[in-house]
Amino acid sequence: MTLFFRQHRLLPFAVAAVSALGVIMLAMGQRDLRLAVVALVAVAASLVLTDLKGWVKLNRTLANVAALVAVGFSVRDFMRFERDTQLLAIANLLIYLQIVLLFQPKLLRVHWQILVLSLLQVVVGAALNLGVVFGFLLVIYLFLTLATLMLLFVCRETMFAAAADEQPSRAAADGPPGAKPRGATRQIEVLPATTDQAARLLEAGVVRQAAYGGCVTLAVTVILFFSIPRFGDTVWQPASYALTRTVGFSSSVSLGTLGAVAESTDVVMRAEFRHADQPDEPYLIYGDPLFRGSVLTHYARGQWHHGARGRGYRLGPIPDKPSQVEGVLQRIIIEPLDEPVLFGVFPMYKIHASQRLPVKYDPARRRFLRSDEAMAGQFTFETLTAGFRRGRQHPITPEHRLLGDQEHRTEFVQLLQLPFTNSVMRLDLDLAESRQRRADAQPIDELPELAAAAQREIERSAIDPADPYFKLKAARALERYFHAPPFAYSLEPQSRDPAIDPVEDFVKNNPRGHCEYFASALALMLRTQGIPARMVVGFKAGDYNQVGAFYEIQQLHAHAWVEAYLAPDEVPPSERPEGFPPDTTAGWLTLDPTPAADDAEFSSRGWLNTIADIGDYLQHLWSSYIVGLTAERQRESIYQPLRNFTWNAGRLSEGAGGAALFDRFWNAMTTNALTLRGAVVLAAVAVALVLVVRWGWRLIGAWWRRLGDRGHRRKPARRVAFYERLEGILGRHGMERGQRQTPLEFALAAGAELVAHADTRLHATLPRRIVEAYYRVRFGGHTLDAREADAVEQQLVTLDQMLSGHKRNGDH
């Protein structure tokens, strides 16, 4: 009985825990947490006031009225006919109803209703939020709910057994048919049963059973989740998911606006680098890789934008990797963003010629784009990059076009654009064209200090203008110029003189600012010195996850840097990209003028970093393989390894039949998966698989039972000779063993018979002693040694002689 009460005590706690967890999971998707907090308080209050103390109990009428009010309240929000609002209205309604239910007397029905509401909350919560924490809580919820359900089951069975059946009270009244039962006793009254069996059910271990059930459920779910083929590349997104606003790579950059959003830790993308020849091996990089997004060439009034005419862009084929170039595999997973631009380490090529990348390539701006549909979800693409050499990002990015020639003169001019015209005129270009494009430019003398500072720094560096690599050396000298005081990196908003250009103000008056100021200043300085340059926006480095061997790039890693154009003859041989023809390959020299931020506080975190890495890795796995498991990813991550494994196993065992069969099946599936035929075949295979497993399981069960039965039957058949002799001796003298008598009972009965006669009384204990020896052999697995066997033999002989003598005496 103690257990009976204990399980009833446990149930409110378990239901309250499930309710609280459901509310938390729902709250994770809601934007307003106030109601969730109220619900959590209600859960705790109802547990104490209603379940434990019994002070507050809503009767059914009050509860119904309260529920109707809640419904009415929610309908108002629901009628706005906005998808998110409607979903939130449903979520709120679920919480209202749960609060009402929590304060009702906890009948089993109410417990069920609370559990159902909690489940609905989780479902709605999943529609609003699908983070890794939600997934983790989902697993906990699974186990907790199963334990609660089991407890509820035990309680229900207990109460069912303990309560008298209600049916007889209705139907089994006294009296003949038609007679009105008055004051009559019940004809059949079932009495309350004891609860010992229910208590035993509880003793069987609710926690263990729930854990077992949870593990099995989880395993089956995981297997089904990963094995059931996907038929599309759409990633499921929560309803309330908003595209993350991106910074740092928009088509135009306004100086001074970065600071407000640069601290955001929203994940933008993850990048993995692996060896091309060993795809399972991560490619380790020294230094911080730069992930290029957009290039900006035109500057005016503190704003950068791309200088190409028109709004459209030209799409072209994704370039193939030059045969001599060694590449590194890079896999980029981009979160939903409001920009179509893709990021990566340039130059990027197809992994193999037949690869069909789901991206668009804009050769004019040297950027990769994704479709508008793909922007709504997580997007993954894999390319080969030639941007690394011996573990470091190459400072020069190869350029196949020679921008100095006539064909690309327009683009070249853009790289020298300044808000004044002197430097351009010096290049002897088409002035009419330049002037036309600079019609909206600022007055010529807008950046005097910036140009003077560049000139001074180059002179200070004593670089010979006749040096064939003058541009490279000058560019690096100017880059170093910004690394030294008084220049300092700062995300704090700086006061700028509105009368002059913000970059001029940055160099002249207030040398503090973020990367865009540094990059703008350097790019414009280079241009004042006749070095074609452009501003590049993208991301720098990010946090390297040691556990998952990937970079996690967040919004705060947005970065701007500069690329200076070097003609083929201006690139020193030592720095020339390997594998590219030297005579026809120009280069973009990467220059990062931004001084490094002080990140000492991050480097000393130690084990916290490891934990953070694990968390990031889990998030990565969750978003890549759970939420973002598309058909392609499923093929790559599950089917292909399985296929390879089977194939290898088949080859290893020199029986390629199985592997070949699998291969044929695989090909059929991959070619027909999206057709009706493929679906039918798949369903048939699944059904056949289930039947085979089921049949096999039954076969094993039957075999096991048969084995057990055989063993069971064999036991009685196992005879012990001396006991058989005992039965024979006693039987000959009229003492037969009864059908339901155990050997010991038989021996005791025989002993009682022998005691009754004077001539047999002396040896009345012999049958019992022989049977005890038999029990030791038969059930104890004991083997009689020689002495024991002799003793038993002697006892049998004595018994036989004694009974024979007794019989003779009786005859006489």
Place this chain on the structure above:
Amino acid sequence: MARRMTRAVNVRRRLPATATAGEPLTVELLASSASRRRGIRLEDTIEPCDGHGRRRRARATSLIAEIAARQEARGRYRLVLGRRGEYRFGPLYVRSSYPFGLVRRTVEHAIESTLVVFPRLGTLTSRWDLVLSRAALGAQRQRRQSQIDGEFYGLRDWRSGDSRRHIHWRTSARRGNLMVRQFERTQNQDIFLIVDLWQPARGTQEDADYVESAISLAATLVSHICRRGGCQLHVFVSAAAAHAVRGGAAGSLECAVMTGLARAEATSHAVSVARLREAIELVPTGATTIVISSRSDSHACRQALAAASGAARGETPEAAICLSSRSDDFNAYFEMESQPVGHHGGGRAEASPSLIHHAPIVSYRLSRNGGS
């Protein structure tokens, strides 16, 4: 899982040997399986075999937490069957919603058993003792008159007042003093019990209750007599199917009489004189006759008894104990804790007192010499 739990489960029911209406009884349900089963609920169906079973069907459940592989687990339920008669048990359902109570599966086992429930027992009041004692004295007097003193069992010295007829002269002569024979005197009288279960053709619930009261009294009396033992008991039940039982007052006879009473159905016809005569022929002389009737007017029963006994032996009944369940005095002779009829306590007696008819106890005795 629920399907697996209910599959290949063998069940059986073990009913008690006897059951009495109004008293709790325990039914055992035994379940076994080749492999382990958990969380099984056995649900049994109970209904009276009176043609209205379905309307009065009841269900009793027993939870079995676990059945170990190849072992038998035992569950049980208790119930009270409020009325006498025959009850059908079965079919038996094996249900399970293990482990989470989300899915339930039921397997029906057509295992049926029948149990005869003996009539409800009450308590005989002290007035019954008085009546029985008087009847015993009468019987003793009759035995003296018939010079039957019992079985010889020994000799003793003569004491003043001993009858000279009992002097054993041969021994007295041998020993030199008077010795008298001693006889074992029979203290228990044989009893002839007539149970007259009558109710009008279109009987009401009240009439049925009176019948039940009469049956309960008869059953209690039989139980009392059989527990005491030492006499012959003859029982004649005038019912829809009249029957008679006789034998030494013991457990086996009690069981037979109880079974007969349990199955007896009231009739609207008069007592069958022919069947009663057959029964009286087997009743020894001097037996105390007790008539328990559910008639409002016991005269009819008395007449039948007189007619039957007179026709059988050329005698008229001298004295008998006759009690009607409709009598005011019924409660003075017989008490029941939860009597189906409202003879006492807030039952129907208060609701409809006019239904209680005054029928005084009439005593008359069967005698060879006749005369009442």
